[in-house]
Amino acid sequence: MELKKRSEMNPAYQWDFTGIYPSYEAWEKELAEIEKLIKKIPEFEGTLGKSAKSLKTALDFIFDVMRRTEVAAIYAMLHKYADASEAKHVEMEGRAMNLYVAFDSAISFMNPEIIAIPGKKLEKFMAHKKMALYRHCIDDITRSKPYTLDAKCEKMMAMLGEAAQVPSQVYDALTDVDMELPKIKDEKGKEVQLTSGNFGIYRMSSDRKVRTGAFKGMFGTYKKFANTIAANYSGEVKMHIYNARVRGFKSSCEAAIFDSNVPVSVYDSLIEAVHKALPSMKKYINLRKKLMGLDDISMYDMYVPIVEDVEMNYTFEESRKIIKEALVPLGEEYGKLLDQAYDNKWMDVYENKGKTSGAFSCGIYGTHPYVLLNYTGSFDDVSTIAHELGHSMHSYKSNQAQEYVNHDYKIMVAEVASTVNEVLLTKYMLGKVTDKKQRAFLLNHFLEGFRTTVFRQTLFAEFEKKAHEFAEQGGTLTAEALCKIYRDLETTYYDGAQVDELVDYEWAYIPHFYRNFYVYQYATGFSSAVAIADSILTGGNADNYLKFLSTGGSDYPLEELKIAGVDLTKPQAVESAMKVFAQTLDEFEALVKEL
Numbered sequence: 001m002e003l004k005k006r007s008e009m010n011p012a013y014q015w016d017f018t019g020i021y022p023s024y025e026a027w028e029k030e031l032a033e034i035e036k037l038i039k040k041i042p043e044f045e046g047t048l049g050k051s052a053k054s055l056k057t058a059l060d061f062i063f064d065v066m067r068r069t070e071v072a073a074i075y076a077m078l079h080k081y082a083d084a085s086e087a088k089h090v091e092m093e094g095r096a097m098n099l100y101v102a103f104d105s106a107i108s109f110m111n112p113e114i115i116a117i118p119g120k121k122l123e124k125f126m127a128h129k130k131m132a133l134y135r136h137c138i139d140d141i142t143r144s145k146p147y148t149l150d151a152k153c154e155k156m157m158a159m160l161g162e163a164a165q166v167p168s169q170v171y172d173a174l175t176d177v178d179m180e181l182p183k184i185k186d187e188k189g190k191e192v193q194l195t196s197g198n199f200g201i202y203r204m205s206s207d208r209k210v211r212t213g214a215f216k217g218m219f220g221t222y223k224k225f226a227n228t229i230a231a232n233y234s235g236e237v238k239m240h241i242y243n244a245r246v247r248g249f250k251s252s253c254e255a256a257i258f259d260s261n262v263p264v265s266v267y268d269s270l271i272e273a274v275h276k277a278l279p280s281m282k283k284y285i286n287l288r289k290k291l292m293g294l295d296d297i298s299m300y301d302m303y304v305p306i307v308e309d310v311e312m313n314y315t316f317e318e319s320r321k322i323i324k325e326a327l328v329p330l331g332e333e334y335g336k337l338l339d340q341a342y343d344n345k346w347m348d349v350y351e352n353k354g355k356t357s358g359a360f361s362c363g364i365y366g367t368h369p370y371v372l373l374n375y376t377g378s379f380d381d382v383s384t385i386a387h388e389l390g391h392s393m394h395s396y397k398s399n400q401a402q403e404y405v406n407h408d409y410k411i412m413v414a415e416v417a418s419t420v421n422e423v424l425l426t427k428y429m430l431g432k433v434t435d436k437k438q439r440a441f442l443l444n445h446f447l448e449g450f451r452t453t454v455f456r457q458t459l460f461a462e463f464e465k466k467a468h469e470f471a472e473q474g475g476t477l478t479a480e481a482l483c484k485i486y487r488d489l490e491t492t493y494y495d496g497a498q499v500d501e502l503v504d505y506e507w508a509y510i511p512h513f514y515r516n517f518y519v520y521q522y523a524t525g526f527s528s529a530v531a532i533a534d535s536i537l538t539g540g541n542a543d544n545y546l547k548f549l550s551t552g553g554s555d556y557p558l559e560e561l562k563i564a565g566v567d568l569t570k571p572q573a574v575e576s577a578m579k580v581f582a583q584t585l586d587e588f589e590a591l592v593k594e595l
Contacts, residue, residue: 003353006083013316013349015082019367020075027075027092034072034099037065041106045151048110049117052125059134059405062107067365067404069103072096074364081372085354101162108158112151114141136554137405140261147247147258157246167236168514174225174232175511181221184213194218197357203303215300219502222509226479229508234477237468240516252468256517260412261556266568267461267520273571274458274523277578278495281455284447284585285496291592299494299503302451307592310441312379316349319375319382326386326428327421330542337396340368341389347371361388361418363395365404379429379445386425390418398552411518412557415525416532416564417549422449423533436595443588450581453526454574459493461520463507468516482507527577528566534580535565 006014021027044058076092083089117125125131126138149157181194187207194202194217202214222229237252244255254264289297291306314322320342324335341347348355351374363369369392375381394417399407426446433439466485471477483504490499490506512519536542548564558568566573 003351005085006352006354009350009352012345013347014345015078015348015370016345017075017078020071020364027072030068030072031095031099034065034068035102037061037068038099038102038106041065041103042109045109045113048113049121052128052131055114055125056128056130056134058110059137062110063405065103066107069099071364071366073100074362074370078362078370078372081356081360082348083352083354084356104161105155105158108155109151111141111144112148112154114138115145115148133403133405140556143261144258147249147255149247157243164239167232167239170232171229171511171514174228175509179221179225182217184210184217186210200303203300204305206304206308208301211304212298212300215500216502219505219509223502223505226483226505226508230477230479230482233467233482233508233513234471236514236516237471237477240468241472251472253465253517260410262412262558263569266524266558267465267517269568269571270520270523270527270574271458271462271465273574273578274455275492276575277455277581278493280578280582280585281451281493282496284451285494287585287589287592289496296498297496298498298500299490300500302494302497305441305444307437307441307444310437312438312441313377314379314382315377316375319385322382322429323386323389323421323425326425329424329536329540331546334393334542334546337393338389341371341392344368346392347373347385347388349373349375351376359384359388361391361395363392363399363408365399365407368392369395379441383422383425383445386421387418390421393417394549397546397549401550402552402554406554407552409551409553409560410557412521413525413528413548413560415522416528416561419453419526419529420533420536420545423529424537427533427537436591440588440591440595443584443591446584447581447588449526450577450584454523454577454581455493457519457522457526459489460510460512461517461523463489464513464517464519479505479508524568524574527574528561528564528568530577530580531566531573532564534576 021030041062044061047054048058049055073093073096076089076096079086080089080093114122122138122142126135131138148154176196181196181199183191184194184202186192186202187205187210192198194214199214199218203211205211205214240252240256244250244252247255249255249258251264253267257264257267285297288301288306292301292304294301320338324338327334327338346368348371355374356372357374359371359373361369361371371385371388371392373381373385373388375385391414394409394414398409423446426442426449429442430439433442463486466489467477467482470481470485475481486507487499487504490503507513532545536545545564548560551560551563554560561568568574
């Protein structure tokens with residue numbers, strides 16, 4: 001069935017952008033005003049170290065322009081994501097991104113100038129009550145002193161930012177536009193066009209020929225372009241190495257996670273804890289093989305639902321009741337915010353022509369968050385709403401509690417609130433359903449969350465680390481070298497499964513590798529969320545967790561998580577999550593034996 005144009009859809013289920021700007025013309029006017037303000041920023045250069053008053057005046061102005069630039073950019077971005085078939089929306093986003101680049105270039109003097117203020121003098125500045133707002137911001141800037149260049153070099157690095165985006169842009173252009181995927185045969189033997197969008201559907205097919213065809217079609221195509229993608233990714237890695245070495249970091253990994261003030265030991269600890277849990281993964285793989293009736297299980301077989309014929313479909317309106325009841329442990333105020341999300345059109349619900357795939361939540365300072373969905377009614381979709389509203393509540397509560405300068409939480413904690421909601425939803429459903437097949441489906445859904453978010457993302461994280469270390473030691477990241485690194489990890493993490501030669505090229509399919517050392521946070525976030533949800537359900541008190549949701553970026557992520565009862569500097573949080581995986585696997589195995 002052909003998708004409807006956005007103008008043909010019911011506006012009751014679409015975003016209302018007037019909460020950001022009353023009209024497109026108002027956005028245009030704001031854009032012009034921001035351009036003028038950005039041109040004024042260089043006037044503050046050379047004034048930051050004069051007095052506490054001059055420092056505060058500059059910071060007040062800069063962060064106000066930053067806020068306005070961010071809101072203007074998000075407004076444009078949301079329009080494009082809602083309907084990229086409208087050329088005007090694509091142009092809007094391009095103009096907004098140019099504004100961001102201009103802003104970043106304009107403030108390039110700020111950090112070096114603050115760092116150049118003598119320590120005792122800066123402490124006197126910060127002793128003023130009016131400067132308390134900027135305490136964490138200044139601390140964060142000054143801790144980067146050993147890795148900050150002089151103002152001239154920082155400006156050069158900022159100007160290099162646009163060129164640094166080229167490998168990611170090349171990858172997107174190649175995989176989204178130029179790369180042609182083959183046709184495959186569906187369950188009825190009919191030829192269908194394989195796309196990035198339907199690949200996920202066909203790899204879940206109960207017909208092994210279909211899912212094998214999908215995998216071979218996808219990764220066979222990436223194999224054809226492997227040398228080009230490897231050269232492109234090598235350029236991305238070289239840029240990371242260049243940045244780390246110019247700034248004086250010991251490694252690309254240290255440089256990438258420094259922004260969140262996370263030591264490399266946390267990254268390594270995650271990998272170590274997951275490796276210890278690999279026997280449980282092997283047990284799960286063997287159980288999957290047995291339940292699927294296979295002599296040998298391949299990577300092609302990992303996404304097939306192993307509890308079949310389970311009807312769990314819900315209307316968008318029904319999702320509201322389920323999610324609200326599932327999240328009762330988070331308190332009455334949280335429930336009222338969920339009502340606002342449904343009543344005040346926080347969510348853009350259904351797919352339309354030109355709308356981006358997937359789902360996300362975007363917090364906007366000064367108004368409510370905006371959530372993109374492509375709702376079809378499955379339980380996965382209900383879980384997605386719970387997930388995205390977790391992000392939304394984190395953004396909303398932080399925006400309400402913090403001034404703009406401290407509102408934005410780091411990526412390190414970004415997946416915690418969303419996953420807490422998912423875990424609470426799963427636990428709620430497990431306590432409610434009486435049908436054994438539905439219960440088995442939910443348990444397997446939970447297990448798959450662990451497999452794809454903890455095990456798989458940690459595999460990706462380890463791949464990134466090994467690839468960067470290989471290049472840092474003088475190795476050349478050819479397609480052959482990257483395939484070897486990836487294959488070694490696949491055979492380690494998926495012990496018991498056959499690793500087909502084409503799966504060696506999966507590294508080329510992962511766009512997240514162009515956001516260096518990012519994916520490990522999915523695994524730490526999921527592990528933290530499992531621990532927090534368990535604490536809320538057993539202790540009956542969500543106060544500390546709700547306090548965590550309000551911290552925004554007022555402290556470092558590891559410190560904020562401690563408020564919610566999680567210490568990632570120690571291995572217990574990940575190890576505890578791995579125990580929950582093992583216990584869930586035992587319960588699932590016992591239940592499927594009954595079935």
